[in-house]
Amino acid sequence: MRTFSLAALSVALAAAQAAQASEQNLAFISCPIVRDTSSVPCWLSEFRGQLYYLGIQTDVSADFNPPSLGHKVLVEGTVAAGAEEICGGLVLDPVKVSVLPELAPECNTLLMAEDRYELPFEAPRPPGPSAGRLAFTPPPPPPLPEAPFPERTFVVAYDFDGTVTFQSPRFLTPALDYARHVRARRIEITGYRAAVALSTGEVVAERERLGTIRAEQVARLLQGAGLTEPEYIVRGVDRPQTGTPELRRVEIRIIPGE
Amino acid sequence: MQPASELTGRRRVPVGSRLAFVGSALLAVTAIMANGSSAQVPSSPSAVDREWWSPGDGRKVPEWLEYENAYGRLGVLNADGPLDTAGHPFFEPIGANGRACVSCHQPSDGMSLSLETIRERWRVTGGRDPIFAAIDGKNCPNLPQGDPASHSLLLERGLFRIPLPWPPRAADGTPIEPEFTIEVVRDPGGCNLDPVYGLASANPTISVYRRPRPVANLKYVVQQKFGVSPFVGKTGEPAMRDPETGRPLNMNMMADARLATLRSQAVEAGLTHLQMVERLSEDQLERIEAFERQIYVAQVLRHGAGSLVEPDGAKAFGPRNLLLGEEGVLGNNTTRWVFPMGDVWRAPAPGDSPEQIAMRESIRRGQEVFHFRTFWIRDSMHLNTVGLGNPTKRTCATCHGMHMTGMDSANGWMDIGTTNLPWARETPRNPWTDERELMPLFRITCKDGVPPHPYLGRVFYTQDPGRALISGRCNDVGTIVMQQFRGLAARAPYFSNGSAASLSELIDFYDRRYNIGFTERERTDLLNFLSSL
Numbered sequence: 191m192r193t194f195s196l197a198a199l200s201v202a203l204a205a206a207q208a209a210q211a212s213e214q215n216l217a218f219i220s221c222p223i224v225r226d227t228s229s230v231p232c233w234l235s236e237f238r239g240q241l242y243y244l245g246i247q248t249d250v251s252a253d254f255n256p257p258s259l260g261h262k263v264l265v266e267g268t269v270a271a272g273a274e275e276i277c278g279g280l281v282l283d284p285v286k287v288s289v290l291p292e293l294a295p296e297c298n299t300l301l302m303a304e305d306r307y308e309l310p311f312e313a314p315r316p317p318g319p320s321a322g323r324l325a326f327t328p329p330p331p332p333p334l335p336e337a338p339f340p341e342r343t344f345v346v347a348y349d350f351d352g353t354v355t356f357q358s359p360r361f362l363t364p365a366l367d368y369a370r371h372v373r374a375r376r377i378e379i380t381g382y383r384a385a386v387a388l389s390t391g392e393v394v395a396e397r398e399r400l401g402t403i404r405a406e407q408v409a410r411l412l413q414g415a416g417l418t419e420p421e422y423i424v425r426g427v428d429r430p431q432t433g434t435p436e437l438r439r440v441e442i443r444i445i446p447g448e
Numbered sequence: 449m450q451p452a453s454e455l456t457g458r459r460r461v462p463v464g465s466r467l468a469f470v471g472s473a474l475l476a477v478t479a480i481m482a483n484g485s486s487a488q489v490p491s492s493p494s495a496v497d498r499e500w501w502s503p504g505d506g507r508k509v510p511e512w513l514e515y516e517n518a519y520g521r522l523g524v525l526n527a528d529g530p531l532d533t534a535g536h537p538f539f540e541p542i543g544a545n546g547r548a549c550v551s552c553h554q555p556s557d558g559m560s561l562s563l564e565t566i567r568e569r570w571r572v573t574g575g576r577d578p579i580f581a582a583i584d585g586k587n588c589p590n591l592p593q594g595d596p597a598s599h600s601l602l603l604e605r606g607l608f609r610i611p612l613p614w615p616p617r618a619a620d621g622t623p624i625e626p627e628f629t630i631e632v633v634r635d636p637g638g639c640n641l642d643p644v645y646g647l648a649s650a651n652p653t654i655s656v657y658r659r660p661r662p663v664a665n666l667k668y669v670v671q672q673k674f675g676v677s678p679f680v681g682k683t684g685e686p687a688m689r690d691p692e693t694g695r696p697l698n699m700n701m702m703a704d705a706r707l708a709t710l711r712s713q714a715v716e717a718g719l720t721h722l723q724m725v726e727r728l729s730e731d732q733l734e735r736i737e738a739f740e741r742q743i744y745v746a747q748v749l750r751h752g753a754g755s756l757v758e759p760d761g762a763k764a765f766g767p768r769n770l771l772l773g774e775e776g777v778l779g780n781n782t783t784r785w786v787f788p789m790g791d792v793w794r795a796p797a798p799g800d801s802p803e804q805i806a807m808r809e810s811i812r813r814g815q816e817v818f819h820f821r822t823f824w825i826r827d828s829m830h831l832n833t834v835g836l837g838n839p840t841k842r843t844c845a846t847c848h849g850m851h852m853t854g855m856d857s858a859n860g861w862m863d864i865g866t867t868n869l870p871w872a873r874e875t876p877r878n879p880w881t882d883e884r885e886l887m888p889l890f891r892i893t894c895k896d897g898v899p900p901h902p903y904l905g906r907v908f909y910t911q912d913p914g915r916a917l918i919s920g921r922c923n924d925v926g927t928i929v930m931q932q933f934r935g936l937a938a939r940a941p942y943f944s945n946g947s948a949a950s951l952s953e954l955i956d957f958y959d960r961r962y963n964i965g966f967t968e969r970e971r972t973d974l975l976n977f978l979s980s981l
Contacts, residue, residue, distance in 0.1 A: 259839060260827070319820075357835070
């Protein structure tokens with residue numbers, strides 16, 4: 191992570207003004223807090239004296255990837271008008287949480303369960319063994335098209351400063367399947383590095399060359415999964431664009447064979 | 449707690465005398481305490497015959513074998529029926545050092561090799577059994593053969609040397625640029641600093657020391673039904689693929705997941721452990737794989753509880769239930785528990801003795817501890833990083849979730865601290881003892897440009913880098929593929945580095961590592977349950 195200074199001041203100010211204008215959107219870096227309940231624990235984080243609810247512990251199938259004590263998190267979320275409280279925190283929805291890579295031993299707060307903080311819903315997966323399935327079942331993939339095949343672009347999403355994780359296969363597998371199905375002759379991979387305007391007015395950018403690193407990694411992963419026939423064109427966009435989490439991405443453009 | 453050195457030997461029990469033996473075994477056990485939850489280890493049986501399976505002795509493997517062990521009896525089911533071992537590549541000394549596959553995969557030891565057996569082979573053969581071969585039965589090949597100090601890791605921990613190239617190499621042989629540097633901090637075995645065999649040699653090599661895994665119940669180990677996809681579900685990295693079909697493979701077989709098929713493992717084991725000059729032939733591979741796939745192992749009798757394999761008994765127990773069970777199933781608490789017991793032993797059966805009732809109740813409670821006793825799991829790489837959060841409030845069955853074996857259902861290398869400091873077993877030096885740590889110690893430094901290890905930082909120490917010696921990834925350091933929970937009573941010590949000498953020590957490790965705070969009763973119940981598997 192890199193913090194912009196003078197060179198990015200104007201960008202930062204503009205972003206800060208934008209953040210103020212849209213006061214429902216928040217982006218902040220803080221320690222995560224875990225609060226136990228009689229079911230699964232929930233995750234919180236504090237910003238400017240307000241506790242925010244991020245989500246609960248479920249399992250590998252959830253979109254929400256809970257934070258980690260021992261690390262700060264970048265929280266990007268929206269507070270709805272009249273948002274409810276869960277676990278004592280104001281609900282951010284949608285919310286994107288990125289665990290920052292550097293160790294932060296000061297982030298070590300685990301709050302014990304209290305009756306007043308029971309979850310207002312049943313957890314999709316209890317803390318014990320599963321109920322025979324994962325907490326969330328993804329919809330079945332759409333049927334693969336018939337020839338003539340169109341070019342298609344698949345997007346891999348990332349945490350801030352992140353590369354491949356356990357969540358990457360859900361993005362990579364459809365691209366792999368399609369490329370195989372259409373006997374791709376060329377795969378164009380473009381990786382992007384991004385930045386975030388924090389609610390404090392500061393702008394933080396992902397680490398240097400991350401766009402290139404992401405693109406090269408995705409190419410290696412697809413080739414490692416056996417997709418070695420197509421021609422690969424790999425490039426990174428390493429000048430960070432400031433904005434929403436969706437900017438942190440790799441685009442995989444698949445050009446079908448003849 | 450029962451140190452491994454005190455555990456009793458085992459003898460083959462003819463099936464015909466089984467009932468008579470049950471009676472004598474029940475008499476042999478120590479009395480159960482009033483609360484019925486004492487962890488029982490019987491006194492040594494008077495006659496000890498390990499029935500060592502020597503390479504090339506030409507015996508037949510019957511359909512069913514039973515062996516006594518400290519906690520009861522182990523059953524070995526040879527599901528396809530009697531097998532003549534004469535000429536069979538699993539049983540013949542087909543390499544240069546006199547070993548066969550069976551040397552380290554003994555039926556009496558749950559198709560693994562217990563420390564107790566290793567020590568007995570040393571005593572009986574004066575250290576000349578092929579298992580003590582220089583290549584990996586010594587701390588380093590260049591040490592004096594036959595000196596117990598040269599074989600200390602095998603004789604003290606049951607560990608064989610695994611030499612691996614550094615940097616790691618991809619399947620095509622090309623070097624992988626590792627994300628970290630590795631330095632040898634301590635090398636009691638002498639191999640990692642050796643000019644011929646070590647890290648600075650002409651062929652840079654890192655020697656780690658690991659236990660042989662059981663060759664049994666393998667349909668569960670190499671299952672292809674759950675968690676197998678082109679990308680590893682915990683890391684996003686490409687999964688290994690079958691060289692013949694190109695399909696992705698389950699990678700739950702070896703400690704570092706460096707090989708993923710029974711055939712490829714057999715080929716490597718032949719060339720390394722057996723020192724074969726040539727690769728196993730296709731015919732030999734077929735015969736080895738067929739045999740390995742038909743062997744099922746589990747405890748069949750638990751002292752105190754009696755038979756574990758009664759008609760209409762719990763599906764959790766016994767080799768036949770493993771044969772009949774469905775592989776590749778994520779265990780649950782509704783229909784297919786990780787270790788299903790149904791309502792068996794919920795109420796005493798007519799004729800059960802008070803001791804039997806108490807022990808069965810304890811085993812049952814242990815199964816419930818395993819499934820439902822929550823605790824905070826923290827800082828465990830490839831567990832807390834895969835969508836559960838850190839810490840996560842879960843149970844033993846969270847990680848040990850595969851129906852019938854307690855293995856990981858997904859490709860399962862993770863770091864729970866068995867080899868990485870600060871949790872790995874270490875013997876701190878002090879002025880009052882000459883005792884020295886047995887294991888090597890490596891300093892790992894994650895390179896600039898890659899994120900630090902999420903829980904250990906940029907510089908940390910390990911006794912065995914585990915999967916990282918294959919992947920080169922910083923956050924794989926110390927990650928080990930978990931093993932099945934079967935035949936535990938027959939094959940101490942535990943963990944890939946043998947650092948838990950007994951099931952008590954194994955439970956102690958988890959209790960300490962995750963601050964579980966087991967009560968004495970929970971600990972005892974869990975031990976009684978684990979020793980019944």
